[in-house]
Amino acid sequence: MASGDIDVAYVAKLARLALTPAEVERFGAQLGALLDHVAVLERLPVADVAATAQVIPQTNVMRDDVPRPSLDRETVLQAAPKREGAYFRVPRIIGEDA
């Protein structure tokens, strides 16, 4: 777990976050400091330990497959940044020559 190798610009791309060069530098230093801190976990003997995703003993929770009302369409669409009639209006996803 080396901390020096965090490529903030690449991680920001994965996270869909536009960062300024100044932010890349600042967040890079701060994330480096945090990674230095979390390096203490290397001292824990975890080789034979199972991972815990959540602590409460719950397995699959099923419900009856019965239709029920969902949120009102008009109420939901009112929250849309852009709409067209009964649809969300979103940027083009498929390119011109696709």
Next chain:
Amino acid sequence: MNLDATAVAIAAAVNARDVSAVEVATAMHARIAERDGAVGAYLATTGELALAHAQLVDARVKAGERLPLAGVPLALKDNMCVAGTPTTCASKILAGWVAPYTATAVQRLLDAGALPLGKTNLDEFAMGSSCENSALGKTANPWDLGRVPGGSSGGSVAAVAAGEATVALGSDTGGSIREPAAFCGVVGFKPTYGRVSRYGLIAFASSLDQIGPIAHTVEDAALVYELMAGRDPMDATTVDRPVEAVSNALREDLAGVRIGIVREFGLGELEPAVRDVYERAYADLERLGAELVEVALPTADFGIATYYLIAPAECSSNLARFDGMRYGLRVEAADVGATYEATRAAGFGDEVKRRILIGTYALSSGYYDAYYVRAQKARTLIAADFAKAFSACDAIACPAAASPAFAFDAKTDPVSMYLMDYYTIPMSLAGLPSLSVPCGYVTPPGAAGPLPLGLELSGPLFAERALLGFAHAYERATRHAELQSIPALPGPVGAR
């Protein structure tokens, strides 16, 4: 009428028709108008909604119903949805968004007669320990307006501490109810993970988030807890086991109770005045009949490192939904990818961006096993340590925070802020019920007056009933909350 009465007393008065819920709602909103300019607990008040609920409560009481929270003023952290009401998470990305449905926990309290006064400030998306990460407002500690209220549920605890709400809901992922409750001298309770539905709580870290009550007394916190806990078909992580009645079964002593004092949480590194308060608190537990036993939590020191991988990983995944397409802010750019990036860059504040970045990194190809999976394994060890400790004790006592509330801008380095949650994070990782109850005061140099400290009591999974009973016994015997009161707040002149 006494606006500073407990929830139990207000409900009794409204049920007896000594006072109407409409009178309570009106008086409480007048008090908020008078005081909140100085405190800034609320991002938005919902006066009309509270009044409409008050009229409904009065009609139900008149028709012969008795409601456990009849006319009780309730403040809600602004990461909980209330249908028809703006819900922002104190983030620019959700500014102006109106929730289309109501959170289950909130609905259960409204059904029990509570009055929704308004939405309170928080660190953006509940990420922070001081409330300073809010993009929409500044909340001050009512004990000293130059200090933070703690976080992330800073607005909810400040509202209760300033008498601007009788009870409030907060959410706690790594200490976000308990640390601010300690800073503001009120009771803050995080139930066992899975006890209270998260439906309608905007997600931060789904395996850790839990809604809990904030109140002046343990009895009020217990009442709110038992009314909102229990299985909810809308949240599959809620557990299907009965919620025991708590609020009418609170004990007055600790005879026969074994309280664990954690070896690794020695008080030696605390400021002497702070250490004295906690040493006295432990002695008081003993005086009440408890047997103090030393327990070991050898992995507790790894809590912060574990948490700051798991919580950001879950955050980076949960906050992917804020893409500017279906709700919230959208910043149009050249194409869809650039629109996502510009929207999220403009909508999220620095702390949220930091956590998204660290979480994305910890989950990315090549680092997943070294960071995320290793942290999940550490979590197993931490939970196992607690299970072992609870074979020797019924509850664990420790400080809720290492210091009283600090001044604004005192912690500029993110890691020093993360260390504020040292005493609360291990319990969160293990899913345990845990609370903070006022345990004394210190007056550090430069403080406006005495600042409260909180004793954290934590129990085994699902042991809420016993835990709240212990806290009640301690509270009744020590009465710390009654020994000091907040200084007079400046009036509405110069309000925000």
